[in-house]
Structure formats: C-alpha cells, structure tokens
Amino acid sequence: xxxPSPAIPSFVDGTVVHQGDLNALASNLxxxxxxxxxGFYTQRPSVLxxxxxxxxxxxxxxxxxxxxxxxxxxxxxxTVAVPNQVTIQHAGIYWCFGQIRWPVSAANLxxxxxxVNGTSIPxxxxxxxxxxxxxxxxxxxxxxxxxxxAVGATLFLDGYQNSxxxxxxxxxxxxxxxxxxxxxxST
Numbered sequence: 001x002x003x004p005s006p007a008i009p010s011f012v013d014g015t016v017v018h019q020g021d022l023n024a025l026a027s028n029l030x031x032x033x034x035x036x037x038x039g040f041y042t043q044r045p046s047v048l049x050x051x052x053x054x055x056x057x058x059x060x061x062x063x064x065x066x067x068x069x070x071x072x073x074x075x076x077x078x079t080v081a082v083p084n085q086v087t088i089q090h091a092g093i094y095w096c097f098g099q100i101r102w103p104v105s106a107a108n109l110x111x112x113x114x115x116v117n118g119t120s121i122p123x124x125x126x127x128x129x130x131x132x133x134x135x136x137x138x139x140x141x142x143x144x145x146x147x148x149x150a151v152g153a154t155l156f157l158d159g160y161q162n163s164x165x166x167x168x169x170x171x172x173x174x175x176x177x178x179x180x181x182x183x184x185x186s187t
Contacts, residue, residue, distance in 0.1 A: 043074050044074070044181065044182040045074055045075035045077065045088075045089060045090045045092070045094075045180075045181075045182040046072050046073075046074045046075070046179070046180070046181045046182060047070065047072060047073050047074070047075065047077040047078050047086055047179055047180050047181075048070070048071040048072040048073075048177060048178075048179035049067040049069065049070050049071065049073070049078050049086070049177065049178050049179065050067060050068070050069055050071060050174055050175045050176065050177045050178075051065065051066070051067055051068055051069075051101075051169065051171055051175035051176045051177075052068040052069050052171060052175060053068060053171060054168040054169050054170065054171055055168065055169050055176075056166045056167070056168050056169075057159045057160070057161055057166065057167055057168075057169060058166045059161070059162060059163060059164055059165050059166060060160070060161075060162050061160070062113070062121045062158050062159075062160050063158065063159050063160070064084045064115075064119050064156050064157070064158050065084060065100070065156075065157045065158070065159060065169075065176055065178070066083040066084045067083050067084070067176075067178060068080070068083065071177075072179070075089045075090060075182075076089060077089055077180065084156055084157075085154050085155070085156060086154065086155040086156075086178065086179075086180055087152065087153070087154050087155075088149045088150065088151060088152065088153040088154075088155070088180070089151065090151065090182065091149065091150050091151050091185075091186045092148070092149065092182050092183065092184060092185050092186050093146065093147070093148050093149075093182075093183045093184050093185070093186060094146070094147055094149050094180045094181060094182055094183060095144070095145075095146050095180070095181045095183055096114055096126075096144065096145045096146070096147060096155060096179070096180045097114075097142065097143065097144040097145070097178075097179055097180075098112055098114055098142070098143050098144075098157040098176070098177065098178045098179070099112075099140045099141065099142050099143075099174075099176060099177045099178075100112045100140070100141050100157070100159045100169060100176045101139070101140050101169055101170040101171065101172070101173070101174075101175055101176050102139065102140075102141055102159075102161065102167070102169065102170065103167055103168060103169065103170050105161065105163040105167045106163045106164055107161040107162055107163035107167070108132060108162065109130060109131070109132055109160075109161065109162050110130075110131050110141050110159075110160070110161045111128060111129065111130045111131070111158075111159070111160040111161070112128070112129050112141050112142070112143040112157065112158070112159060112160075113125045113126075113127070113128045113129075113143065113157070113158040113159075113160070114126050114127050114128075114143055114145050114155060114156070114157060114158075115155070115156040115157075115158055116147070116149075116153060116154065116155055116156075117153055117154055118154070119156055119158070121158070124156075125158075126145055126147065127143055127144070127145035128143065129141065129142065129143040140173075143157075146183070148186050149180075150186075155178075155180060157176070157178040159176075
C-alpha cells in the first residue's frame, strides 16, 4: 500500500481535534482494512463444499470430484460453473481438507488426494492419503494439508479405488466434502 494517503494525523493532549484530522484517520483505517494491512479480516476466507449427487469413480482411475453445493463460501472461492475447483482469492496459510464418502465395495485400496495448481497425477499431488480397505468396508476417507497459498492457486480433490469396477460415491451424511479455511497471512 505504501505511504498512507491522506497523511496520518497526530494528536496532542488538550488540543481540539479538527474534523479534517478525524476524517484523515478514518480514511487511513479504511485503507488498512481494505488492503488487509492491519492484519485482520472481518470474515476469514473460507470454503466448504459438498456433493449432493453420487459421482462414479472408475476402477484404477484417478477422478477429480465435482461438487454441487456450497455450505460456506465467504470469499467466492468456489462456483458452480467450475464445480471441481477451489480458487484462492487472498494469499495466506490455509487448512485444506477433504472427505470422500466411499460405498461398500470390493476395493482393497482407496485413495484421496488434494491437488494444487493442476490435475496431473502425480505432479500436482500436494498430499495423499491411502487406505488399505477391508473388503466390504465403507465410509468417509479423510485427507488434510496446511499450505501457504498464493492468490489464484487452485485446489482439487481426487479419488482413486481398485474394486474391479466403477463405484458411485455415497451422498448420505453430507456426502463428500472439500474445504479450505484461512488461518493466517502468508509468511
């Protein structure tokens, strides 16, 4: 932001404060707030999206999940027009997490990945969680990651399984979810 404009007024005890000085102070506080130079947000950038319809994940094929609904979306990081992507609007350190709701299947391996800035496997995998599934097991499989993300960084949630056939993800108990919560400013 550089040098504050207008100049920051100084006040002396016992002197009458003039309207112009108070207006300049208010203007500077507004500028600090608008550009996050004060180190705070009134509402931290956060997104939590979920699936409302089942998505098919083919056998031994990495699949980027599509989401249909935003539970929280304070910073317009997700849009239905690009249902598989979260885009960071304010740089900072984020807690990123995903849960894939796997159905009962014959898979002996399920995997959840958070990808950043692209969907190439393995190049864009930021974090992965692989679970040796017991035949017939089901439920939420979680993956989480904390990262320093720039404006425009894109996040994706990827699923992989090896049941021998395609499986359709469950939508009960919130379905699959994906989110990113701002923790603090970038270092």
